[in-house]
Amino acid sequence: MPKLSYAKALNRALGDEMARDESVFVMGEDIHLALTQTTTGLLDRFGPRRVVQTPLSEQGFTNFATGAAMAGRRPVVEYQIPFLLLLVVEQIANQANKFALMSGGQTRVPVTYLLPGTGWRPGWGAQHSDQPYSVFAHLGVKTVIPATPTDAYGLLTTAIRDDDPVMVFAPMPALGIREDVDYADLAPVPLGVGLVRRSGTDVTVVAVGHLVHDALAVAEELAGEVSVEVFDPRSLYPFDWAGLAASLERTGRLVVFDDSNRSCGLAGEILATAAEEMRLDAPPKRVTRPDGAVVIGCAPALDLAVQPSRAQLTTAIRAVLKS
Amino acid sequence: MPKLSYAKALNRALGDEMARDESVFVMGEDIHLALTQTTTGLLDRFGPRRVVQTPLSEQGFTNFATGAAMAGRRPVVEYQIPFLLLLVVEQIANQANKFALMSGGQTRVPVTYLLPGTGWRPGWGAQHSDQPYSVFAHLGVKTVIPATPTDAYGLLTTAIRDDDPVMVFAPMPALGIREDVDYADLAPVPLGVGLVRRSGTDVTVVAVGHLVHDALAVAEELAGEVSVEVFDPRSLYPFDWAGLAASLERTGRLVVFDDSNRSCGLAGEILATAAEEMRLDAPPKRVTRPDGAVVIGCAPALDLAVQPSRAQLTTAIRAVLKS
Amino acid sequence: MNPAGFYKTMRLIRRFEERAIELVRSGDIASGIHPCIGQEAVAAGVCAALRPDDIVLSNHRGHGHLLAKGSDPGRFLAELAAKDTGIDRGRAGSFHPSDFTVGVYGASGTVGHGAAIAAGVAWAVGQDSDRVVVSFFGDGAVSQGALLESFNLAALWRVPVVFVCENNYYATTLPADTAIAGTVTGRAEAFGIQAYTVDGQDPDVVFEAAARAVGRARAGGGPSLLEFSTYRYEGHHTFERTMRLRYRDEAEVARWRARDPLALQASRVAPEVRERIDAEIEALLDEAVRYAVESPQPDPLDAFDHLYAGGMPVRAGVSHA
């Protein structure tokens, strides 16, 4: 079976959808030369009308995509750097995401916002290292974060076909991940359906995005000592609450492993919902970035100190089992 | 004792700080005629160099304030409508809030962002009814939300004197609230210090902003049946975790009453932290807006259906006591 | 368009808003409205230059745009009253109305941002049709960077959009001359967009300018900007009636009232024709008001309709029992 990288999976999904549906097009910065690799080969295949390279006008082209979507297109808007999303929170959450509602159902806004490379980039500074997915999950914008090439393909495909705005976060550390796949098996992955990546009986670890792989590694390491179930939600909003509840029915213990800031982040939401509604035999724990936006992005020593680590996960798993 | 309204308290705090410290100035839209009442009388007292009326350029003037702050001023930036904050998330959270850090402590950015009138305004449409405070608490920007005129005065004063960016949310339904005060008692209120507004022994209700008053009313109504402690955090980031823990030590039961969206909102954070670290004798509950941004802001019947209500709080309190 | 046609459109807009203001007073329209009284010639003249399949992006002061484009006054008034029978099922109200049946694709409340949406619509429809898009905005919008970004995109990609700035000289209470360095047209010209300042009180003049710009866009000549000088006779929003805001002096208001576009157009129509039109409109609006007032409120159980495609369920704000 051929090896498919995560970045290549995004590229393949985009190309397949553009071939399948003429209304799909992609816009963004430096996409003619495919700086992020998402658009590799697409300019040659589909031409500049469907691979639309933009000036540095994120607000303008985000709204532009909203308009194109209301006129029947399915834009995929790429942002090079995660903080660019913070420039367009209003355009996405308060405009694109509300037009269908405000029209009383007369229109829909099927835009996909693609973020190839979120989170820490070593050395790239404090402004380039954020993971703002919790913001969009809070504001009610459909949000997915695939962990594997197969899911990158499947979730991007679903996002493009979905009739609402959908954010696709592709974490930086995941882009290079490779997987053996049969191309024929690549298929849309539904929103709101998580996956048990490893079954276990003692504790459920919910791991988000690239951290799924770290969680699996920790689970393997601890295999003799504790049976860890690893749950990958895949989509953050909507979230697979039923899937999580089923896992907690089995284990009764919860640790969330999430690369967002602690306060009001996704991990907090998961802990809160579990505490409200699910079986919990011990206080749950989370392993996240600290409060505040503190990934400095220059000195690795400083940065690693403020990102969730395998060691912290290991400690948290052990602690949650003791209580 | 004179009656002081919440809106007037903001106005008074701003005027007092401008009189006290020449580096304080205010900028925003329609502030010469004091459309929001925050700046009433200030143009006459301090002139147009310290009451700077701006064009509709929120991003531009937000960055402008950052620059003025780095040059030694203490800008208070007013936004007329809550969604305007979503236009400047990047400028506040990724620029203003990071410059001190990125300078290695060479500079500070003491800007206050003032939102007089957040949340639902009957009839004002889906784009004008948000409560985005959880977004800023997540991104690490200091955030306060006073419930009373005294706290409006005290927290705005503290925000202006603080050496970091601080968001001041003044919820629409709170603006008209009046309180008997002795002006001599008005004083800065520290960040991160909550207040037990009513003591109780059976359940802690954490209520945010204007909902403090609704929570007190419900507590009073239920007085014969259950002893409700009402905790007003006052500042959302930093949060008074010790104060909350102390209250839960007494009651062991928790309901959070919060006007933000449920997913990844402030209430979720409070539930999560309590579940992780505090005494909880029963599963906690929250009463919030639903997931997603759905306050349509046109038909009151629709809007009221998606905002947290006293009736819901009452039900939640009873439910949390039964379990 | 013939004089009676313009008169009819403008009279409809004027009376529609006057009736709406009554409904604000009676509490039937909870939001209040942003009246466009005084600016009717712009909406009437511009929309007369459009085909039915052309598209409009409106803004917060948009009642005239929808009516001139052909929206039904009854369903529109029901929308302002946030009724389930409104054009947008009461989900738009006065602030965000759209009417896709007549090509009005909505009104972003984010001042200036409709222009980029319009550019995107125009880019899309321009690829396989000769439809044209008009984007309406005020003088306040031209200081919003996102609007200027849309000028750049529209010019670069030659999209068939006509930017229409209704310069009524104030953005809420902010005088345009304290907010706009340079000129409105200069901001478009900087991007190579042809731009003209035009009298906005005479629908014939408006129509002529609009027809030229629309024709140019339709022929593939790309975007234009038209700045119409006009004036709103009412406050920024009906709430202003409850406040004492003095930002326009009375002489200025009087000068502009003397240029009332409806009076001008009335003078071009024979009295008996006018009377017939007036009567028709009054009957129409009586019926519209009745429809709006008597229509049912939306059902709270439908609060989540249209939020997500396919009716994706959302969690309530209260924890399950």
Added chain:
Amino acid sequence: MNPAGFYKTMRLIRRFEERAIELVRSGDIASGIHPCIGQEAVAAGVCAALRPDDIVLSNHRGHGHLLAKGSDPGRFLAELAAKDTGIDRGRAGSFHPSDFTVGVYGASGTVGHGAAIAAGVAWAVGQDSDRVVVSFFGDGAVSQGALLESFNLAALWRVPVVFVCENNYYATTLPADTAIAGTVTGRAEAFGIQAYTVDGQDPDVVFEAAARAVGRARAGGGPSLLEFSTYRYEGHHTFERTMRLRYRDEAEVARWRARDPLALQASRVAPEVRERIDAEIEALLDEAVRYAVESPQPDPLDAFDHLYAGGMPVRAGVSHA
């Protein structure tokens, strides 16, 4: 400034970056850098027109700005290597350097947004001094709405800021002529800002234009924009060396290499003076590299320093036991 002075500044910038690129290759500078090699005359000429107490807002391609304004090469290189001895204690790296001791107030990574920050600084300092602020940005920035908003504010309020656009004809891989409808200077002129396009490869020409604009601002004449045509000889960022990105043709690069500002300035300085300067700079940079490489990494325990005033504590990312 005398020819040797310009030569010295430009040579320092050139060699500083060449040494920095070596440190990128050796892994000492983890971030990579955005080299300004080829653009040195702009930084040198503009900063020569400034007083020490004047202020600069830089951008991602900012090494030249800091060095020309007087930053210490050793502490600056230590900053690029993210060391605790760096100007910003390793919290800025190459992307966001500031040096308040020489009046560089930082570099926003948000392209175009430094201009509005600069306008705010200028507004504040302009009220009680005759200090001037320079805002550096690239051709890519002029399509960012926030930058155009800052033009409006600066013009309206006549703030003492000089906007300096280093037009190197590309924003990463994006050719300026596919991104900019109209012209760079036209975008400033639209706001009533005087704007000039000037050769950016000759420091004398740069200096002259800058001195005029700075003098105007200092005298209360308000903002200007200077667009310097220039070229970067390296890739957008050092990562480009690992990619095969063909967006500039070789003839174009060669044409601009023939106008190397450092070679031009070298030709104006006597060989023996040049040799002395070169040797001085090499010694300085040897020492700077040593300092940067040998300086300690920041201590992870200090990760929260400077995050909040007064060292406000933050919760860790792990739940307490």
